[in-house]
Amino acid sequence: MKHIIGRKVGMTNVFTDDxxxxxxxxxxxxPCQVVERKTSAAHGYDAFVLGFEDAKIKKLNRAMRGxxxxxxxAPKSVLREFPLGDSDVKAGDMVTVAEFAAGDxxxxxxxxxxxGFTGIMKRWNGVGGGASxxxxxxxxxxxxxDTNAAKTVKGSHRPGHFGVERITTLNLEVIRADQExxxxxxKGAVPGGRRAVLYVRRSVKSKTKAKA
Numbered sequence: 001m002k003h004i005i006g007r008k009v010g011m012t013n014v015f016t017d018d019x020x021x022x023x024x025x026x027x028x029x030x031p032c033q034v035v036e037r038k039t040s041a042a043h044g045y046d047a048f049v050l051g052f053e054d055a056k057i058k059k060l061n062r063a064m065r066g067x068x069x070x071x072x073x074a075p076k077s078v079l080r081e082f083p084l085g086d087s088d089v090k091a092g093d094m095v096t097v098a099e100f101a102a103g104d105x106x107x108x109x110x111x112x113x114x115x116g117f118t119g120i121m122k123r124w125n126g127v128g129g130g131a132s133x134x135x136x137x138x139x140x141x142x143x144x145x146d147t148n149a150a151k152t153v154k155g156s157h158r159p160g161h162f163g164v165e166r167i168t169t170l171n172l173e174v175i176r177a178d179q180e181x182x183x184x185x186x187k188g189a190v191p192g193g194r195r196a197v198l199y200v201r202r203s204v205k206s207k208t209k210a211k212a
Contacts, residue, residue, distance in 0.1 A: 001030070002099055002100060002106065002200075002201065003050065003082040003087075003095065003199075003200065004029045004030050004032055004050070004096075004097065004099065004100075004184070004199075005029070005030070005032050005052035005194065005197065005199055005200070006027040006028050006029030006030060006052070006184060006198050006200060007027065007028045007192065007195050007197055007198065008025065008027055008028075008195065008196045008198055009026040009028050009183070009194065010026055010058045011023060011025050011026070011084075011189065012024060012026060014175060014176065015185075016175065021106055022187055023187070023188065023189075024175050024176075024185040024186060024188075025185070025186050025189060025190045026183055026184075026185055027108075027183065027186065027190070027198055027200065028182060029183070029184040029198075029200060030052070030094075030097060031056050031094050031097075031182060032051060032072045032090065032094070032095040032096075032143065033050070033051050033073065033076065033093070033094055033153065034049070034050060034051075034089050034090065034092060034093040034094075035049045035050065035068075035076060035079060035091065036048065036049040036073075036091055037086075044092045045080050046084040047082060048082060048084055048087075049079055049080070049081050049082075050080050050081075050082060050095060051073070051076025051093075051142070052076060052077070052080070052118065052197075053076060053077045053078055054074060054075065054091060055075040055172070057075060058136075063093050066070040066102050071091065073091065073092065077182040078167065078197055079198065080199050082101050082201060085202075096178050096180055096182065097108070097177040097179055097183065097184050098205070099176050100177040100184060101174065101177060102174055102175060102176055102177065103173065103174065104173075105171050105172065105173060105174070105203035105206040106171075106172055106174060106186065106201075106203050107168055107169065107170050107200075107203050107205075108172060108186065108191070108198050108199070109166065109168040109169075109198065109199040110166075110167060110196050110198045110199070111164060111165065111166060111191065111192055111194060111196060111197075111200075112165050112167050112191045113163050113164075113166070114161075114162075115162040115163040116161070117159065117160065117161055118159065118161075118162040119139055119141075120157055120158065121139050123157070124157040126142075126157065141157070144156065144158070145174075147180050151180065169188070170203065170204070170205055171203050171205050171206060172187060172203075173187040174186060174187075175187050184200065194207050201208035
């Protein structure tokens with residue numbers, strides 16, 4: 001079962017056994033507890049809910065308190081539902097980085113960094129206007145379309161809030177899984193800043209070598 005929740009620690013470089021220097025993202029992953037097992041008979045589909053990081057009772061609302069009391073598990077601050085797939089887990093099981101090994105491929109979902117209010121050149125990679133002296137439209141957006149519409153056309157690239165979006169990075173390689181320190185090292189970058197919550201699952205587009 002290659003599903004786990006963690007927090008981003010940062011990025012660094014590590015050397016592989018063959019001497020390559022690889023840029024990696026360090027994730028403090030787990031240990032996570034299976035809070036609930038959902039079945040097709042009771043819920044209409046098969047899935048399981050993972051909990052990460054213990055939560056204080058006083059910081060939970062009444063609905064969440066009642067949920068954890070009903071499930072008879074310790075309160076968790078981060079909950080995430082994953083499809084069951086071919087795994088056979090039950091409530092109370094623990095999930096650690098021991099489930100992963102070097103060479104595995106995973107997908108990582110997180111929330112990107114917030115950049116505030118930005119123009120079209122930063123937000124949408126716009127080319128801007130003329131760069132010569134006196135053009136006065138160096139970083140301005142282009143035409144907004146029909147002036148009789150009396151509105152901004154949906155989907156047009158305009159200035160606005162940039163970042164804080166749900167992003168999934170696909171097919172990342174696991175370089176190392178440190179069971180003693182609960183650390184997962186993935187090749188490349190993942191969305192979010194330091195201490196951001198990340199959801200790691202088995203890759204849906206894993207590239208496998210063709211058989212000869």
